[in-house]
């Protein structure tokens with residue numbers, strides 16, 4: 484369905500209209516770094532990025548914040564992390580050692596994603612919630628939540644089957660001794676909290692001075708909207724259902740923090756086709772890096788830019804990759820020949836990390852599939868060489884068998900008398916002149932006519948001899964890519 488406007492521009496307009504004139508607009512996104520961040524979460528990040536860019540294109544100043552919820556508790560050991568990490572359950576993610584090398588558990592997964600985002604041209608302002616919490620930056624807002632505990636419970640209970648326990652609190656405490664949150668609040672007196680831990684430790688502290696509080700998600704979210712004055716934030720479908728965390732956060736920010744909830748859009752899931760299974764519980768997740776191994780950064784963006792957030796889609800790792808490269812190249816061609824309509828123009832521009840003045844000169848992915856396998860890359864320009872690397876990765880990990888071949892240097896296939904005659908005729912003609920692809924293609928039919936062999940039989944024999952397969956890339960192109968001389972040498976071996 485053709486849309487007149489690009490979706491991110493429509494959201495930007497809505498933000499300006501509903502939030503009013505502001506010196507600076509704040510767009511937010513974030514996640515708990517509980518393990519490797521999968522490509523599905525990238526949809527949230529790029530949705531925000533595109534809205535940020537749309538606002539900027541309208542001349543607005545925008546702050547893009549990405550919140551690492553790394554003071555959240557460690558809930559579950561992912562499959563790609565040692566089982567020994569069981570002992571850290573209940574501790575803040577920022578206080579656990581990294582499973583792979585130096586630093587903390589949280590920072591390991593944070594840096595992993597931050598590095599990947601750089602490659603696709605996304606550079607938000609990162610907020611590490613463990614730092615803010617440890618510095619007690621939310622103390623006054625936490626106080627408001629504690630003072631309004633009953634009101635908050637009433638809001639949350641509206642959407643719950645089982646009401647919250649009467650002793651429920653909007654926060655939990657990390658024990659100062661064992662660092663875990665298996666604690667019980669005994670008493671709250673103004674800013675002073677008395678707690679007792681399962682480890683036996685018992686203490687009193689002032690939460691303006693000691694940052695050992697973790698605010699529960701449904702209160703934490705609206706609290707930070709208030710703190711950051713967030714104007715826009717997308718959310719996954721799980722947060723977006725009626726009675727989900729967006730519903731309650733919207734009520735809490737209004738009733739408790741006396742502010743308006745940001746403009747919100749929900750994004751649907753991304754599925755993976757022909758790649759790894761998509762599951763965070765197995766630790767075997769598809770990451771942005773997996774996508775970047777086979778897609779150029781602009782095309783990785785293109786996968787997301789062209790689809791509205793609320794529409795689900797799939798990222799292909801199988802032979803569809805060729806088609807996606809072709810679609811993108813077509814869009815690029817249209818853009819530089821000024822044939823793109825306004826929406827296509829917008830999509831192309833938002834895919835770019837740095838917009839080139841001239842159309843980038845690159846070989847097609849399909850052509851490179853042959854060149855890579857023939858090993859003929861020396862004459863390629865820099866951009867095509869970069870694309871060839873993606874092709875190599877793709878051939879190695881995901882390409883269908885029909886796309887793979889190996890140029891032969893011996894005749895291994897049995898040939899009929901007619902097939903031999905036709906291929907020898909081909910050899911003779913290749914000796915006589917240098918062909919263009921079109922001329923060579925026409926020559927095949929002349930050969931078939933002369934030898935009186937069916938076209939299909941001729942092609943079949945040629946593929947068998949050249950690459951030991953029944954099918955392959957366009958034959959004329961294949962021969963020219965391999966080089967006429969090499970083909971002559973191979974065909975000389977026909978006895």
Ligand SMILES: [Zn+2]
Nearest residue numbers: 658661680682
């Ligand atoms: Zn303890």
